[in-house]
Amino acid sequence: MPRDPDHRKGVRKLNRWALPLAAALLLGACTSADDEAPARSLDDYYGQKISFGNCEEFATTASDAGYLTAAEAECGWLEVPLDYSEPEGATGRIAVSRVPARGEKPIGSMVLNPGGPGARGVSFAALLSQAWAQSPVTENFDLVGFDPRGTGATTPAVDCFTDAERDSDALPGAILGLGTADPVTLADRCAASVGGKDVLGHIGTRDTARDMDVLRAVLGDEKLTYTGASYGTRLGPVYAEMFPDRVRAMVLDGAVDPRQPSTQAYRTQQLAGFQRAFDKLATACAEQDSCPLGTDPAQATAQFNDLVQPLAQNPVPASGGRSLGFVAAVDSMVSTLYDKAQWPQAIAGLTQLRKGKGDVLLELRDNLHGRQEDGSYVDFLEATYAISCADDEHFTPEENSAALQAYSDAAPFMAPPSPIAAAVPDDCAGWPEHDPVGHPYAVGIEGLPNTLTVSVTGDAASPHEYGISLAETLGGDLLTVHGDLHVATIAGNECVDDAVATYLVDLKGPGPGAECWL
Template sequence: MSPVPRRTLRTPLGILAVLLAAVLTAACTTSTSGASAEAAAGSDPALKSFYDQTLSWGSCAQFSSSADEEKTFTTPGLDCAMLRVPLDYADPDGRTADIAVLRHKATDQANRIGSLLVNPGGPGGSGIEFAASLGTSSKTPAAVLARFDLVGFDPRGVGASTPAIDCLDDRQNDAERADDDTDPSPAGVAGTEAENKRFVQGCVSKTGVDVLANVGTRDVVKDMDVLRAVLGDRKLTYAGFSYGTRIGSTYAEAFPQNVRALVLDGALDPQQTTIDRTIDQNAGFQGAFDAFATWCAAQTTPCPLGQDPAKATTVWLSLVRPLIDDPLPALAGRTLGWNDAQTGISQALYVSAAYPILSRGIADLARGNGTILLRLADLYYDRDAKGHYSNMLEAFTAISCVDEQQITDRAQIDEQNRKVDEVAPFRSTGKGPVDALDPCAFWPVEPTSRPHVPQVDGLPPTVVVSVTGDPATPYQAGVDLATALGGRLIKVDGEQHTASLQGNACVDDAVTAYLTDLTLPAEGLECRLS
């Protein structure tokens, strides 16, 4: 499988700057009563027991699976619960799922507005980790923390929610990363497709078709409406980042009457096809690579890609292509191959704050040491120091396969891959595209979403934030989403993926005013990242 997903994207979860430091350094319970009649108004009578349930809040330690998570989840001011929802909304009396929920209570309870639900993206990102990070970050606007209970949830199948998506064990994940899948010959294509079929079979056997059929965004937004009501909120206030914007726009279409405020940052355009989004995202990463090369050449220390940004792609390929046949030594007896090198550089390109670390990683690569780039790739794959993976990337694939189009026409695959090589030459193997069908072509269930113009009659004004140099969700997608929703756009000049609630005063002041007072940003507002 491809190491850098080409169907959609994942976000650095809003905390990449904190995680990057690791690259270099190697209870009582309370209850929340069920939803009030006003909060639950309009819900399907068959779902009444779910909308009327009571959450039992207690310690978040139950969600810890590592020492780092335990430290995060035992931070004072956080509490957690499980939300019960139908696995299949068409069969509410059948099997159920449990959604992990984390809350950081408003610091000014007397002036509390309600809950602010957040999602970091992915698909596959942990909302409870994201909410814990936002709730304890000095960059989160004080007014947001004062006026809202900050609430994150792990979408169905993800993280601490159950049943969880599971396809590979840790050893298999390591093996997948080591397999470059760069052979474009018929034998190479057949081998890659066999590998993709094995991955799908692993998902089926470990997770179950009934779960895989119901992990899409179509169902996530129904869970989010149950959560809104159970939290006692008559209307939803939500901030979604990256893939989280798909959750937001899908909710807006399904429940426009239940929306109070939506902030959608790092947009996916619901009208765009999977192939067009794939090509645009790869072009976005090439733009980010070029921006990094320009920055690197301007530093006082020599740039490992040379002093001419126009030649940086050529220099990078001269360093990385040999890894296809000869991986480099890296940390703890491991090696850095082509896949991990490309994944590592892409991880760092999400945010310009990572440029210095990326420069060091490429310099080390040139000297025969792959450790920094491998650590960056580990961050992308969510692999900890003990070799354990979360299910984030497995969930990414499973959710993408029911959210996106299934591409089974080899001519379309070839056209897409050739275009990707054109728009993102820094990712090109030089061997030609490998026109293998990806796992979604073999998925056991049909997609539950399709590209379309959202129908959002009755939706109140929303806010979309889009960064001009966003590699993962290119700027134009934000423009198009704002138009589709009839929302207000905040244009942000800079080089990173998403910008809200991260310490930029121009962006955060506008977003905070909207969230707290429903004051829309000025028409044509343009901010700049430092």
């Protein structure tokens, strides 16, 4: 389940990449080329300069504005072709932020991606600069974040739902085929929001990797230094596959497995990871008095199903005239499985739900979806949907139905209240032709320098097996981190921080068998 980058709960609330079960949308109004303007070449984009200045118009939430101000970040626009095969055509503007290095002789820039896909990177650079305030990393590198195609301040950015529709969980697929949005109609709405289906087909990871290479050059770096979290561990290896001779260093934290044979296989294994995390939460809960999941962890999934499945037909009330339904309840539970520290919130929410109220769980769901205090939503989950449809293979209704059943079997705590239909339209039905990432990817890259994969043993969203596979695929170092958390590089752990800093600054990996404990 993707997590929103609003960061209202502090530094550890990172954007998460997971399967788009509660999927969403994409880009927004595109810029047309002037008929009288001279034709542009790719060299023109690579040779541009970013005019860095005030970040006021780059913050899409009040929280983002606070992080950018606190970090004394500077912001600017990077112009890119929407279709790299037609550089003389329509263009987009990538929102970029930079927090200058603290040292007098920086090595260069470090480009960041916080996950999603579709999480806002402009604010992430500012946030990470605070988490690493005394690190050799911030002394030696300008931290550079950007909002990828389709999200945040970048234009065009996707906007396919009204806020009222978001409140009603009108998302494609949402939870195991229970979404209320027709995917074909939705594809048309997404396309209209960005200027047409020809634009919608260029929102994926491969085009973002091309944008990142333009950004690298414009920043003045001969080779890319990169840190990616969660989905960022897909973007980084795709970049390495496309531009292997332009990589200096890559930290990849909370891995996406590049060797999975298909999107469906990846999501099934990932959902099994969420089920394992749910079982751990249930075991911890059973040790407490009045656990809302009961005293027998083996029965916790059934207890949870009995508690939340009736919400599909009979939502419970919450404050402000709102209500908590089945999709929102499951979303809220998933949101707490990324970090063991959030388990008490899940237990408190389920305890309240047993009393017929949904306020605690609805707040967790709102944090996940990026709902703001004024009732508006950030476009994170919408961008997640669009980027995923651009990246992944598409399925027939019968294939999709079989996949949904596999997902339900892998994570029975998320099982829908009704049987899955024999033919469920794929979330991406009606999507334009695209440039998929493909499976597997980033395999056998020649000349790639050493990379560093950071993997937490109890990571629900990115099982440790993914980290092992990614490190082996890239032929790089693996840092195994023992704990229950998704993404370790901003956890404030001295062992992890030292290993990451030594690698990024001195290009010295931790070597075989490296371990840390949270």
